[in-house]
Amino acid sequence: MISSLPKRISTIAPLFQPLHLTQFKYLHLNNNLLQENNTYNNFNPESYYTSCLSQITHIRPLQQLHARLLVSGLHYNGFIITKFLNVSSNLGLVRYAHEVFDEFPDPYVFLWNAIIRGYSMQNMFSEAITMYLRMHECGVRPDGYTIPHVLKACGGLPSVRVGRAVHGHIFRLGFDWDVFVQNGLVSLYAKCSRIDVARVVFDRVDDRTVVSWTSIISGYAQNGQPWEALKIYREMRRLSEELDWVTLVSVLSAYTDVNDLQQGKSLHGCIIKLGLEFEADLRIALTTLYAKCGELVVAKSLFDQMEVPNVMLWNAMISGFAKNGCAEEAIQLFWDMLSKNIRSDSITIRLVILACAHAGSLEQARCMDEFITNSDYKHDIYVNTALIDMYAKCGSIELARRVFDRILNKDVVAWSAMIVGYGLHGQGRESIDLFQAMIQAGVTPNDVTFIGILTACNHSGLVEEGWYFFHSMRQYGIEPRHQHYACLVDLLGRAGFLEQAYHIIRKMPIEPHVSVWGALLGACKIYRHVTLGEYAAERLFSLDPYNTGHYVQLSNLYASVRFWSGVAKVRVMMKERGLSKDLGYSLIEINGKLEAFRMADKSHPRSKEIFKELEILERRLKAAGYIPDTESVLHDLSHEDKEETLCNHSERLAIAYGLISTSPGTTLRITKNLRACVNCHSATKMISKLVNREIVVRDANRFHHFKDGLCSCGDYW
DNA sequence: ATAGGGTTAG
Numbered sequence: 001m002i003s004s005l006p007k008r009i010s011t012i013a014p015l016f017q018p019l020h021l022t023q024f025k026y027l028h029l030n031n032n033l034l035q036e037n038n039t040y041n042n043f044n045p046e047s048y049y050t051s052c053l054s055q056i057t058h059i060r061p062l063q064q065l066h067a068r069l070l071v072s073g074l075h076y077n078g079f080i081i082t083k084f085l086n087v088s089s090n091l092g093l094v095r096y097a098h099e100v101f102d103e104f105p106d107p108y109v110f111l112w113n114a115i116i117r118g119y120s121m122q123n124m125f126s127e128a129i130t131m132y133l134r135m136h137e138c139g140v141r142p143d144g145y146t147i148p149h150v151l152k153a154c155g156g157l158p159s160v161r162v163g164r165a166v167h168g169h170i171f172r173l174g175f176d177w178d179v180f181v182q183n184g185l186v187s188l189y190a191k192c193s194r195i196d197v198a199r200v201v202f203d204r205v206d207d208r209t210v211v212s213w214t215s216i217i218s219g220y221a222q223n224g225q226p227w228e229a230l231k232i233y234r235e236m237r238r239l240s241e242e243l244d245w246v247t248l249v250s251v252l253s254a255y256t257d258v259n260d261l262q263q264g265k266s267l268h269g270c271i272i273k274l275g276l277e278f279e280a281d282l283r284i285a286l287t288t289l290y291a292k293c294g295e296l297v298v299a300k301s302l303f304d305q306m307e308v309p310n311v312m313l314w315n316a317m318i319s320g321f322a323k324n325g326c327a328e329e330a331i332q333l334f335w336d337m338l339s340k341n342i343r344s345d346s347i348t349i350r351l352v353i354l355a356c357a358h359a360g361s362l363e364q365a366r367c368m369d370e371f372i373t374n375s376d377y378k379h380d381i382y383v384n385t386a387l388i389d390m391y392a393k394c395g396s397i398e399l400a401r402r403v404f405d406r407i408l409n410k411d412v413v414a415w416s417a418m419i420v421g422y423g424l425h426g427q428g429r430e431s432i433d434l435f436q437a438m439i440q441a442g443v444t445p446n447d448v449t450f451i452g453i454l455t456a457c458n459h460s461g462l463v464e465e466g467w468y469f470f471h472s473m474r475q476y477g478i479e480p481r482h483q484h485y486a487c488l489v490d491l492l493g494r495a496g497f498l499e500q501a502y503h504i505i506r507k508m509p510i511e512p513h514v515s516v517w518g519a520l521l522g523a524c525k526i527y528r529h530v531t532l533g534e535y536a537a538e539r540l541f542s543l544d545p546y547n548t549g550h551y552v553q554l555s556n557l558y559a560s561v562r563f564w565s566g567v568a569k570v571r572v573m574m575k576e577r578g579l580s581k582d583l584g585y586s587l588i589e590i591n592g593k594l595e596a597f598r599m600a601d602k603s604h605p606r607s608k609e610i611f612k613e614l615e616i617l618e619r620r621l622k623a624a625g626y627i628p629d630t631e632s633v634l635h636d637l638s639h640e641d642k643e644e645t646l647c648n649h650s651e652r653l654a655i656a657y658g659l660i661s662t663s664p665g666t667t668l669r670i671t672k673n674l675r676a677c678v679n680c681h682s683a684t685k686m687i688s689k690l691v692n693r694e695i696v697v698r699d700a701n702r703f704h705h706f707k708d709g710l711c712s713c714g715d716y717w
Numbered sequence: 718a719t720a721g722g723g724t725t726a727g
Contacts, residue, residue: 148721183722214723249724284725315726
């Protein structure tokens with residue numbers, strides 16, 4: 001019917017602009033729609049137009065129909081216009097809907113509901129609230145249908161304030177018994193991080209529906225309490241409550257958060273049995289679960305089975321690759337997306353930047369930066385902040401700074417990213433200066449800023465400064481968390497104040513976590529403090545029994561005081577628990593390509609040349625007076641396996657390869673999966689001077705810039 | 718005669 005309209009109507013209607021009454025005459029003179037309508041017997045315009053409207057999927061027919069309403073005078077028909085507003089909002093044309101709404105004289109509650117719903121659905125929350133307030137001003141009383149939309153809009157606002165006010169209206173209007181309103185309140189408080197209040201509301205709901213249950217489950221899942229979410233889910237099952245696929249999405253997300261692949265898999269089975277496996281959103285949740293738990297092959301097969309392109313699914317897959325050591329795959333997936341013309345969003349972009357940060361290739365990082373500079377995300381603060389982190393992690397603090405400087409309205413996250421970046425590169429002073437500049441700029445630091453500044457002090461050995469910053473946290477209303485304590489313990493411990501560090505741990509108002517004891521153990525290793533180290537290790541083994549790193553640290557501590565039976569004891573413990581130490585490797589980027597080396601690796605096509613270069617280096621090092629510390633290293637499990645010589649650690653192979661494949665003076669950029677070993681560190685310092693090269697090494701923890709025989713870490717890492 | 722609530726990627 002719509003398509004049989006005379007062409008000229010559609011040429012009158014400008015795209016995205018509603019027709020106005022001023023155009024009415026012109027339309028009237030130029031069409032014969034009324035005649036067309038009159039051919040129906042007992043023509044009922046309301047059912048006719050609602051039926052037309054429900055079939056509309058594009059703006060053009062919507063405008064045509066609008067024109068017909070204007071000509072026929074039906075734009076004063078509240079019933080039809082309500083339907084019209086709903087359909088245009090569903091198509092994302094809520095501004096158009098608003099203009100049509102404004103043309104309607106004295107709108108009554110149905111029309112108000114439609115426009116508020118439109119804004120709320122399109123996530124235009126403040127507009128929705130504005131309309132709600134205007135509705136009050138116009139003296140129109142909201143009904144039970146108004147409130148849920150308003151509550152949804154309140155949940156999207158940064159503060160719970162408006163939501164509370166609406167909660168007040170609810171009582172006054174007497175809608176507090178309405179289960180739709182109650183459900184809306186549960187998700188409102190959950191979204192505003194007031195899960196405790198959400199729970200109180202939920203507990204008072206008499207006739208809970210599946211939506212009530214889903215709201216509270218997802219509320220706990222969103223508020224970092226997946227265990228509680230799962231507890232309620234079990235309760236729901238116990239009561240044989242009905243559940244649907246939306247509930248399962250939240251439950252899967254809770255399993256993902258607690259890394260429970262077992263339960264997740266079993267739920268996957270249920271989903272198949274229920275015939276819900278083709279539900280797109282469930283597929284996204286399942287892909288996320290498998291990807292997060294490292295089952296990338298399963299995740300990829302779920303991903304591949306979906307034919308309809310879906311940004312969220314792509315993001316879930318890219319995220320899975322990026323965070324599970326498959327950065328290259330993540331980046332590749334993004335290029336696939338571009339070549340297939342699949343719409344990406346700012347989350348995709350941020351994930352790909354994250355992947356670049358993990359990959360560590362400066363060339364790739366530059367490429368991504370260029371892509372963004374030529375895209376709509378050029379001024380996106382989140383994207384630019386991710387770029388700062390990326391450049392810092394890819395070894396170029398200068399390029400990170402350049403991105404930082406081009407951000408106009410820097411928020412606390414952008415400042416923090418740069419502060420963390422300086423810390424990563426051991427530039428503690430720059431980090432502190434930037435922190436002060438941030439305060440000057442009137443930006444309030446948050447807990448992450450302090451982690452950054454404390455890490456920076458740590459990496460630069462700025463004990464007093466770190467101590468000062470730690471104690472200034474409360475001044476900004478920030479309660480120190482585990483990581484802050486871990487930084488402080490690390491800071492004191494590395495500087496040799498072991499007893500003080502231990503004292504801090506004992507006085508902590510929160511239960512010390514793995515990171516805190518880990519910091520203490522690390523310090524004990526440096527200062528060969530066996531008893532305290534053993535104590536810290538004990539705590540660590542009970543808190544985190546399958547982390548290889550702790551065993552290695554303890555073994556190193558024993559080795560450093562030549563307590564060989566202790567070393568053997570740790571080895572037995574590891575064997576009993578089925579643990580083996582991580583193999584070391586180094587990556588070097590040559591001509592934009594990353595190449596990997598393992599210890600004593602002879603698999604490289606240019607292996608012969610590499611080992612020849614290594615020999616030359618070794619001779620030059622000896623001539624320059626370099627004496628490796630053999631004994632401790634031979635038993636040092638944290639680094640790479642012992643060999644008869646020390647010069648074939650993966651890091652050295654990478655350096656040798658770098659030297660023979662780049663022109664003199666080129667900076668070498670190396671990424672290691674473990675921390676720098678003492679011997680390689682001092683050797684690399686000398687090499688940088690001997691061959692007159694800058695060598696940038698990213699270890700598991702931080703960056704080392706070797707230049708002229710010195711390292712930016714000041715031998716403090 | 719019209720219409721309402723919950724979810725996933727970060």
